[in-house]
Amino acid sequence: MLISICIPVGPSEKFADVQITIDSVLNKSEREVELVIKMFESHLSDEIRNYIKNFNLNVRLIEGQDKGIYDAFNICAQAASGDFLIFLGCGDEFLGFRDVKDIFENKAYVNSNVIYAGVIIYDGKKYMAFDNRCFFGERRLFPWRNPCHSQGLIYKRVWFLKNIFKIDSGPLADLLHTYKHKIYKIAVWLDQDIVVFKTGGVSNSLDRSAFNRQLSGVYENCNNFKFSLGYKCLSLLICNVSFFMSKINKKFQ
Incomplete structure (x- = not known):
């Protein structure tokens, strides 16, 4: 192989x-x-x-x-x-x-x-x-x-x-x-x-404006997939919560 x-x-x-x-x-x-x-x-x-x-x-x-x-x-x-x-x-x-x-x-x-x-x-x-x-x-x-x-x-x-x-x-x-x-x-x-x-990338951005720019593709392309509305909303919620948690963790490091 x-x-x-x-x-x-x-x-x-x-x-x-x-x-x-x-x-x-x-x-x-x-x-x-x-x-x-x-x-x-x-x-x-x-x-x-x-x-x-x-x-x-x-x-x-x-x-x-x-x-x-x-x-x-x-x-x-x-x-x-x-x-x-x-x-x-x-x-x-x-x-x-x-x-x-x-x-x-x-x-x-x-x-x-x-x-x-x-x-x-x-x-x-x-x-x-x-x-x-x-x-x-x-x-x-x-x-x-x-x-x-x-x-x-x-x-x-x-x-x-x-x-x-x-x-x-x-x-x-x-x-x-x-x-x-x-x-x-x-x-x-x-x-x-x-x-x-x-x-690196979206999952690691600590600057809100940079995060929004990089995440814009997520919002724009969600409709390309046959996901339920709840699935899409939960995906975006998790991304945003993760962003804020990364900022909180950064402050305490």
């Missing part, structure tokens, strides 16, 4: 963050791994090419425009040759598997379209364990909001290409995927932490 790790590099990304993610893959013993990096136009292209040329790693580099992180993920998935996909953002770290053969020789995992695994969240100051099982199957407590987006999920590539991220849905692109996992019950659980997720 080959695993393709997909990394989108946006136009404002710093090479130091990209290097953290690349190093996390290079430092693992698994050789069943392919790295697929999508760069916006040619941003950091020279730096990345010069950095990886001395490593024995299967790497695919893609240059060109895209319509955001989820479009870049889709492009990576289409270019990948792996049986399974893992999506990482710049600054995230791949922790690897305890024994990759035990996982991908197990029929329960091989036959699953989505594998949920554990995540470590890093907020720039401390590392926190996040039990992704609360989003898995019937045990998911808050199915409308996954703070780790798609990190900690392993997608079967054949399935993903038929269910790519909807790039016209803005910040809700990963929410729609999460919702599909729940209603179709197509996922299994892997009791390992496989990713360190670096927080």
